[in-house]
Amino acid sequence: MRVLFVCSGNICRSPLGAQLLVARLGQDAPAFVVESAGTIADDDAPMDGAAAEQSLRLGGAPSSHRSRYLTAPIVESADLVLTAERSHRAAVVSLAPRATKRAFTIKQFARVLDGLEPGDLAGVDSGAALVERIARLRGAVAPPADPADDDVDDPYRRSEDTHRRVADEIDAAVGSIADALRAVR
Numbered sequence: 692m693r694v695l696f697v698c699s700g701n702i703c704r705s706p707l708g709a710q711l712l713v714a715r716l717g718q719d720a721p722a723f724v725v726e727s728a729g730t731i732a733d734d735d736a737p738m739d740g741a742a743a744e745q746s747l748r749l750g751g752a753p754s755s756h757r758s759r760y761l762t763a764p765i766v767e768s769a770d771l772v773l774t775a776e777r778s779h780r781a782a783v784v785s786l787a788p789r790a791t792k793r794a795f796t797i798k799q800f801a802r803v804l805d806g807l808e809p810g811d812l813a814g815v816d817s818g819a820a821l822v823e824r825i826a827r828l829r830g831a832v833a834p835p836a837d838p839a840d841d842d843v844d845d846p847y848r849r850s851e852d853t854h855r856r857v858a859d860e861i862d863a864a865v866g867s868i869a870d871a872l873r874a875v876r
Contacts, residue, residue, distance in 0.1 A: 692818035692872070693724040695769035696797070697779045701729025701758035703742040703847050703854075704775040708797055708861050710751030715862075715869035722876050723818075728761040730782045735759075739847060745858035763787050766794075771822050773797045773868070776842040792826040799841040800825060801864035804871050806832035812871075821875045 694712060698705035705727035713720045736758040738746070743753035759765075766772060766787035772794040774780040783794045795803075803825050811828060815821050835841060846857040 692722070692770045693726070693768055694771045694773065694872075695765065696725075696727040696773050696775075697730065697761055697783055698727075698775035698843075699729055699731050699779070699845065700736070700847065701727055701732035701760075702736055702739045702756075703845065704843055704857065704861065705729060706738050706753065706756045706758075707742050707746050707751065707858060708773060708775075708865055710746045710753060710756070711749055711862050711865045712869055713752070714750040715866055716873060719873050719876055723872065726765075727756075728759050728765050730761050730779055732758040732760045741851060741854040742846065742858070745854050748855075749858060749862050761786065766790050769793070770819055771795075771800075773800055775845070777838065793822050795825070795829070796841045797843060797861060797864045797868075799829070801867040802835070802841065803829050803832045804867050812874075815875050817875055818872060821871060 696705035696708040709725045709727040712725050716723060738753045738756040746753040763786040766783050772783050772790055774783060774796050777796055780794050780796055784791045815824050843860055844857055846854045
């Protein structure tokens with residue numbers, strides 16, 4: 692299964708999400724291809740230093756990351772697209788309209804997972820089936836009062852506290868996602 696994380700520059704949020712998902716998947720990580728890209732990324736930039744520190748703090752491995760610009764073929768090859776913001780999801784869908792059912796914000800996918808009833812995932816036995824079920828049930832879980840609550844703030848060039856808060860938000864969401872992916876592997 693191929694999981695794609697998307698943000699703007701591909702130097703903070705999306706590589707952090709990808710690295711934390713790999714870390715949370717643990718021994719199951721080799722069963723997944725986890726990657727990232729950015730809607731306005733310059734190709735081949737290293738991860739932002741403050742974001743890399745947060746990745747290390749939470750068990751990620753930022754040293755080999757190099758940014759890349761999001762393209763339609765990248766989106767089309769992904770089985771699940773997790774974006775930092777709703778605007779990134781819109782960019783993903785504009786590049787590859789068929790991705791609409793497999794593109795979510797990171798926090799939205801986790802929120803829907805966490806809001807499901809125990810039987811809602813009965814019979815789900817693959818990553819593709821999980822994504823399809825979450826897409827079908829996303830309307831069954833109450834949305835946040837403020838739609839912006841499904842977005843992850845951009846910490847670029849902001850304080851260490853902001854980077855830590857953003858990293859913790861991503862890590863919490865990715866933890867739920869990793870648990871669900873491991874369960875259907």
